[in-house]
Amino acid sequence: MNHLRLLTTLLFYTVTVHAANDQLVYVGTQTGGKSSSKGIYVYGLDSGTGKVEPMGLAAEAKNPTFLAIAPNKKFLFTVSDGDGKEDSVWSYSIDQQTGMLTLLNKQSSKGKGPCHVSVDATGKVLMVANYSSGSVASLPINDDGSLGEAASSHHHGPASNVDAGRQNAPYAHSINPDKGGRFAFACDLGCDKIFIYKLDPASAKLTPNDPPFASVPPGSGPRHFAFHPGGKFAWANNEMTLTVTGFNYDAKNGALTPIETVSTLPPGVPVIPAYSTAETLALPNGKFVYVSNRGHDTIACFSVNQTTGKLTFIEAVPSIVKIPRNFGIDPTGKWLITAGNRGGGIRVFAIDQATGKLKPTGQNIEVDAAMCVRFLKRD
Numbered sequence: 001m002n003h004l005r006l007l008t009t010l011l012f013y014t015v016t017v018h019a020a021n022d023q024l025v026y027v028g029t030q031t032g033g034k035s036s037s038k039g040i041y042v043y044g045l046d047s048g049t050g051k052v053e054p055m056g057l058a059a060e061a062k063n064p065t066f067l068a069i070a071p072n073k074k075f076l077f078t079v080s081d082g083d084g085k086e087d088s089v090w091s092y093s094i095d096q097q098t099g100m101l102t103l104l105n106k107q108s109s110k111g112k113g114p115c116h117v118s119v120d121a122t123g124k125v126l127m128v129a130n131y132s133s134g135s136v137a138s139l140p141i142n143d144d145g146s147l148g149e150a151a152s153s154h155h156h157g158p159a160s161n162v163d164a165g166r167q168n169a170p171y172a173h174s175i176n177p178d179k180g181g182r183f184a185f186a187c188d189l190g191c192d193k194i195f196i197y198k199l200d201p202a203s204a205k206l207t208p209n210d211p212p213f214a215s216v217p218p219g220s221g222p223r224h225f226a227f228h229p230g231g232k233f234a235w236a237n238n239e240m241t242l243t244v245t246g247f248n249y250d251a252k253n254g255a256l257t258p259i260e261t262v263s264t265l266p267p268g269v270p271v272i273p274a275y276s277t278a279e280t281l282a283l284p285n286g287k288f289v290y291v292s293n294r295g296h297d298t299i300a301c302f303s304v305n306q307t308t309g310k311l312t313f314i315e316a317v318p319s320i321v322k323i324p325r326n327f328g329i330d331p332t333g334k335w336l337i338t339a340g341n342r343g344g345g346i347r348v349f350a351i352d353q354a355t356g357k358l359k360p361t362g363q364n365i366e367v368d369a370a371m372c373v374r375f376l377k378r379d
Helices: 002-020
Strands: 023-029 039-045 052-060 067-069 075-080 088-094 101-108 114-119 125-130 135-140 152-155 172-177 183-188 193-200 205-215 222-227 233-238 243-250 255-263 276-282 288-294 298-304 311-318 324-329 335-340 346-351 358-365 370-377
Touching (some): 023 052, 067 370, 075 114, 088 114, 088 125, 135 172, 135 183, 135 193, 152 205, 193 255, 205 255, 233 255, 255 311
Parallel strands (some): 222 276, 276 324
Antiparallel strands (some): 023 039, 039 052, 067 075, 088 101, 114 125, 125 172, 135 152, 222 233, 233 243, 288 298, 346 358
């Protein structure tokens, strides 16, 4: 009887713990050099309370600095920057129970300095941006989650040369599909353009669109890109000028029409060389947009006019990490987690659904050279 009672108690405890951590949080890191990190780490998140618990090293990997998760939640993909020697993209299967990752295979990124990956809505195409070579590529995702060889690759150009030191060549910084899965958008810091590609899931190929690109103000250096959840607006943060450019989006032909460009810094704060923007994300309810400011080490929050797409600056909250290269917003829209590239690990913020404002929860989770945060809601 006592044994049965103990077994029942343990079973109840196990199920309760699993149910509480209803989401997994994956953190990609920079490895080697002064970093003590070994690869991709996983944490459990209770979306009811915002509590985060370490679950361990999910997979050992070399410089998994940006991550993407397949729509079916079975596979995770990462870049692996091999300093030009073995630049590649890696595929893993996901064990939702333990959070652990199993390597499936690797493929060439078809360029140097891979820095960003994304998956289309069908889960059939992986896209990668190669910063150092100023190029993008697309790879087919097989049914088992493994990657095929690149189906297409494109080199950007010409560079804008507005800033001769930083824009002397194309530098592809990100590539993102639209919600409909018909087009992909690649921000290029060196060209001051967002290149637009037609996306064919059947062949996994990208082809230049007409119009082939959208422009940001000269010398801005577009970095990361995010759509409004409704798909009618999009935003690109501009790394060099600490601004964000908003666009109207025509989903029929893939065209982006600029709306405005606004500062991500509080009024009166000057732009200095030590500052730069990094990530851009929209809240799932579509009411707010967030941009991280490195150096200034803040997360800027904007409200969104749902009719015009224009942004209104609300606040810039200290990120509580040094150099917030990336942050993630969980699927419920309740929690934002920052990643400190140069210190502070990851930090959790509660998001006020009415005002968009961020409030730190006080959780200090240490992970060296944190570079990317991705959420997976457990089935």
